[in-house]
Amino acid sequence: MKLKIASFDFTCCEGCQLQLANSESSLPDFLALLDIRNFREISSERHHDYDIALIEGSVTRQDEVERLLAIREQAKVVVAFGSCACFGGVNSLKNRHAISDCVDTVYGNMVVETLPVRKISDVIAVDLAIPGCPVSKAEVERIVVNLATGSLPTLPAYPVCVECKQQLTTCLFELGEICLGPISRAGCNAPCPTGQSPCLGCRGAADDSNMPAFIALVKERGLSLDKLREKLAFYNAFDPLPQ
Amino acid sequence: MSRERNLAINIHHLTRVEGHANIHIEIKNGKLIEAQWAIIETPRFFEVMLQGMSAEQAPFLTSRICGICSISHSLASIRAVERAMHITPPPLAEVVRRLAMHGETLQSHALHLFFLAAPDFAALPSVLPLMESHPEVVRAGLQLKELGNQISIAVAGRATHPVSLVVGGITKVPEKQQLEALRTMIQERKKALEQAVTFFEGLTIPDFSRETEFISLSNGVTYPAIGGRLVSSDGVNRDENDYLSMTNEYLRDFSTSKFTRLSRNSSAAGALARCNNNYHLLHPKAQAVAARFGLQPVCHNPFMNNIAQLVECVHMLEEAEELLGMVFDMKGEEIKCHYTPQAGAATGAVEAPRGILYHHMETDDEGKIVRADCIIPTTQNNGNIYDDLQVFVEHLLHEGKSDSEMQLLCEMLVRSYDPCISCSVH
Numbered sequence: 237m238k239l240k241i242a243s244f245d246f247t248c249c250e251g252c253q254l255q256l257a258n259s260e261s262s263l264p265d266f267l268a269l270l271d272i273r274n275f276r277e278i279s280s281e282r283h284h285d286y287d288i289a290l291i292e293g294s295v296t297r298q299d300e301v302e303r304l305l306a307i308r309e310q311a312k313v314v315v316a317f318g319s320c321a322c323f324g325g326v327n328s329l330k331n332r333h334a335i336s337d338c339v340d341t342v343y344g345n346m347v348v349e350t351l352p353v354r355k356i357s358d359v360i361a362v363d364l365a366i367p368g369c370p371v372s373k374a375e376v377e378r379i380v381v382n383l384a385t386g387s388l389p390t391l392p393a394y395p396v397c398v399e400c401k402q403q404l405t406t407c408l409f410e411l412g413e414i415c416l417g418p419i420s421r422a423g424c425n426a427p428c429p430t431g432q433s434p435c436l437g438c439r440g441a442a443d444d445s446n447m448p449a450f451i452a453l454v455k456e457r458g459l460s461l462d463k464l465r466e467k468l469a470f471y472n473a474f475d476p477l478p479q
Numbered sequence: 480m481s482r483e484r485n486l487a488i489n490i491h492h493l494t495r496v497e498g499h500a501n502i503h504i505e506i507k508n509g510k511l512i513e514a515q516w517a518i519i520e521t522p523r524f525f526e527v528m529l530q531g532m533s534a535e536q537a538p539f540l541t542s543r544i545c546g547i548c549s550i551s552h553s554l555a556s557i558r559a560v561e562r563a564m565h566i567t568p569p570p571l572a573e574v575v576r577r578l579a580m581h582g583e584t585l586q587s588h589a590l591h592l593f594f595l596a597a598p599d600f601a602a603l604p605s606v607l608p609l610m611e612s613h614p615e616v617v618r619a620g621l622q623l624k625e626l627g628n629q630i631s632i633a634v635a636g637r638a639t640h641p642v643s644l645v646v647g648g649i650t651k652v653p654e655k656q657q658l659e660a661l662r663t664m665i666q667e668r669k670k671a672l673e674q675a676v677t678f679f680e681g682l683t684i685p686d687f688s689r690e691t692e693f694i695s696l697s698n699g700v701t702y703p704a705i706g707g708r709l710v711s712s713d714g715v716n717r718d719e720n721d722y723l724s725m726t727n728e729y730l731r732d733f734s735t736s737k738f739t740r741l742s743r744n745s746s747a748a749g750a751l752a753r754c755n756n757n758y759h760l761l762h763p764k765a766q767a768v769a770a771r772f773g774l775q776p777v778c779h780n781p782f783m784n785n786i787a788q789l790v791e792c793v794h795m796l797e798e799a800e801e802l803l804g805m806v807f808d809m810k811g812e813e814i815k816c817h818y819t820p821q822a823g824a825a826t827g828a829v830e831a832p833r834g835i836l837y838h839h840m841e842t843d844d845e846g847k848i849v850r851a852d853c854i855i856p857t858t859q860n861n862g863n864i865y866d867d868l869q870v871f872v873e874h875l876l877h878e879g880k881s882d883s884e885m886q887l888l889c890e891m892l893v894r895s896y897d898p899c900i901s902c903s904v905h
Contacts, residue, residue, distance in 0.1 A: 247521040250497050250901055251546020251639045257594060258638065260625035264610070272607065278594055279605030280494040296521045326543045329528035338524040346730050350522060370546065370639045431636030431643040432650035436539065466536060 239384055242274035242286035243317075244307060246293030246300050247327055247353070251370040252318035253277050253292050259373040266377055269384050284310060288383065290317040291362075294327045295354040308360040313383070316356045319369040319438045319471045326369070327353045328472035353472075364389060369438035369471060372424045392422040393443035396435050400426040408434045414459050416467055419445040419474070440473040451477070484509045484876070488886050493893060495595040495605070497547055498900020502889055504872055511876065514868040516861065516893065518736035520904040529851035534560045534820065534842050535646050537851070541838060542640050544853065545902035547590065549640045550583040550631060551831035552902075555838035555853075558706060558827030560646050562719075563842050564820060569813040571806070572648035573705075575634050578802045579644065580704045580829065581795040582630030586638060587832035588750070588788040588795075589627060591897045592675070593620030596785055599891045600682045616678045619671040623792060626668045630799060633657045634806075648815030655810070658803055665800050672792060676768055679789055684772075685888060688779040689870045691863055692743050693752035694725065696830050702760040702794060703753060703830045712755055712777050713742045720826045722837040726854050736903040738862045739854070745862030748834025749896065750787035751778060765794035781867055784895045788832075820846020831856055833899050857903035860896045867892060 243253055257263065257278065272279065273286040289311035295301060308314060319325040330338055331352050339348050356362050366379060375391075382389040392398075396417040400407075408415035408429055416437035417429050428435045454464050461477065468474040488504040499520045505512040525544055529537055538556040542549035554576055561568060568576075594606045597620070603609050610617045628638040633653040636642035643650040653661075693712040696703035709717045709725045717725060726739040740746060754761065754769065758776040761769065769775070769790045774783055824841040834856030841850040871892055875885050 245499075245901075247523060248901065249543050249546040249549070251543075251549065254546045254590075254639060257590065257624075258628060260621040260628070263621060267607070267610075276492055276494050277497060278495060279607065280598075281604040282494070296523070300521065326528070326540055327523050329540070330524045333524075333527050333530075338522075338527045341527050342522065342524055343730065346732060348522060348735060350524070369543065427637045428642045433636065433642040433645065463533070466533060470536075470540075 238271040239269060239380065240271045240273050240285065240287040241290065242272070242288070242311070243277070243290040244274070244292065244303070245277065246291065246321070247296040248293030248318070248320040248325070250277060250292065252368070255370050255373045255376065259377070262377065266380065269380055286310060287312045288315065289313070290315045291321050291356050292317045294320040294324045295356065295359050296327065296351050297349055298351070301359055304356065304360050313363045314360065316362045316365045318371050319367050319473065321356045322365045322367045323440060323471050323473040324353045324355045325471050329469065367421065367439040367473070368424055374425070375423050394422050395442040395445060396420045396422045396424065396426050396429065398422055399424070400429045403430045405430045408432070409453070409457060412459070414454055414464050414467060418453070419447060419450050434467070436467055436470045437473055438471050440471070486882055486885070488882070488889065490886070490890065493890060495598070496894060496898050496900060497902070498898070498904070500898065500900050502868075502893065504868070504889065506872070506876065509876065511869065511872050514872045515733060516865045516868055518734045518861070518900055518904060520735055520900050522735050522904050525853060525905045526851045529848045532848050534564070534840065534846045534848055537840065537848055538644065538646065541853065544905045545899055546639055547587050547899060548583060548831045548833065548902065550579050550635055550644065551829050551836050552838070553641050553644045554580065554705060555827045555829045555836050556840065557644060557646050558829065559825055559838045559840035560827070560842065562825030562827060563823035563840050564818060564846070565823065566647055566816065566818045568648045569816055571652065571809040571812040572814050574802055574805045574809065575649050575652065576644060577704050578799060578806065579631055579635040579641065581799045581802070582627045582634065582638070584627070584832045585792055585795045586624050586627030586631065588792050589620055589624035592785060592788055593617060593624070595897070596894050599887065599894065613678070615674065619674040619678070622668050622671040623675065626664055629664060630661060633661055645815065647818050650815065652806065652810065652814055658807060662800065662803050665796060665803070669796060672796060675792070676771070676789060679786065680771060684780070684786065685782045685891065686780070687782065687871055687874060689781070689867055690779050692741055692746040693755045693777065694741060694746050694748050694859065695752045695756040695835055696828055697756055702757055702798070705829050707828070709828065709835070710756055711741055711746065715741060719828050722826045722828060722839060722854065726837070726859065728854065728858070734861065736861055736900065737858050738865075739859045740862055745866045746859065747781070747863040748856045748859045749784055750791050751781070751784040752834060753830060754778075754787040754790060761790065762794045762797040764797055765790050768793050781863070781892060782895045784897070788897070820844070833857060833897050834859060853905055855899070855903040855905060857896070857898045857900060860898065861903070864893055864896055864898070
């Protein structure tokens, strides 16, 4: 039986939803597993009898809270879909500023409602998290197959370094860069470090990642702790370093 | 007949567009009371988030403004920072960046034409039933979208949120085998593009025109992509740093996305604006397709933006092939330059799939962003969509269109602009 699925977008760039329409060669097979009940970005048909709700984005306005509560009522499985939904994502960088400063800077005197950024699990219970900025379509396909066959979806526990090394990449630390690969959860197949661009940890911390050893590594290499702070804060997916 | 007609159209969260917006139309006693295009997307405040961030990190943040045109945002920031700090990227990096833009535009146009716009023309709610009624057309659309994504993956490391585009150049050049595979794929996909053109030739494009001002980049040598003069079809021609005088942003209290204007009350950006302002720089094969649809500059029919996107797909495919050849020939050249962070301020303008995109960045001498400003294509189309709706609804009233026809045609008008709403609110 097809999965009765819906996709909803909150405060975000909608890049994770877009991944659902990517990997074009396997798209027909992927869609064959799904009965899409509600997906505003691609369809004018809107039904409210879905079982699985993919939630993309973070929460920054009261009307989003109301929408989420209604979705939680309906859905059997709520999936936090992408880093904004799982951690607040880059949107959380706003929380370092006063709300009034944000509104003044962009809108001047106009009244614009905006709240401090929250992740989905701050508002409703979440059953499953698929992190990533954007999510990896290959991982989404695997998890959808898990759900369709009734097996338990899991994420890799190991760090991005494992997937990066498998591709024989020159370590970014050897090139004098701070890469969050050693402490970040794998499952993305390491597109950033294999593209010679440091991992920013969009999938959050790997299980049992050793932060003290990682900080020691950054210091030992003579790299900037300020830069490390900036990277760790990027997706709101790690605890901040002590000042 | 229309004298006593009353009608209220309230489209809450318009479907098949990126982001959240509403359309309200009210007609009383046959008279248009209001036609409103209201963007209600939640703002994210990127300009505030950028304050204090290191300039090298900024493109990775701004790419997250948009899930569809992340490469454009990344490159607009990179260009602004490089111009502010007087950094000249190596020539090979510039070719690869241009290729990345083409991949993104192809992907974005194919997504819009086949997933978002085409179902309207076939009176279907989405691409899903279109897959059953017109499988060969959807397959062609998917093949074009896949090609766009494959170009971006090969040259920018990922289709959404690029990894290898950085201040000073690029971090990686695609391997020879990847380039060869891409070249083959481009050649193979030309057939899919011809199928797409034939499909669109069979559709009826609504006949509606309202004269407006078209704004785009222009360099006089190549079809615009990254940087250049800021020009309009009303004869405006300004330096890239003069972006504020091109946009004159203002607020409307019903919209979290701002409005802009130049010489008139409203103006338009996007594929049609680029075609109108740079028609002679389109590849001859693209011009031939434009001629098949009667698309000639200056075309004032907003629905023809769909066709302009199709024409640009032809152009992008041809030019991508040429650019690939250049990457082959330049293999081994430098891809990234060293630079010293410095204080400065500059604008980076690029032609994102939906039109001209400005990022303005001010840096301090440590290379941190002091102030940032981003003006998005859809922001620059809000006024034009709004003004179009007023005239279009009157036109439809005059034509005696039914309520449902009127709603569909108004939705189609808005979708023709391919609005990128969360991007415009950022």
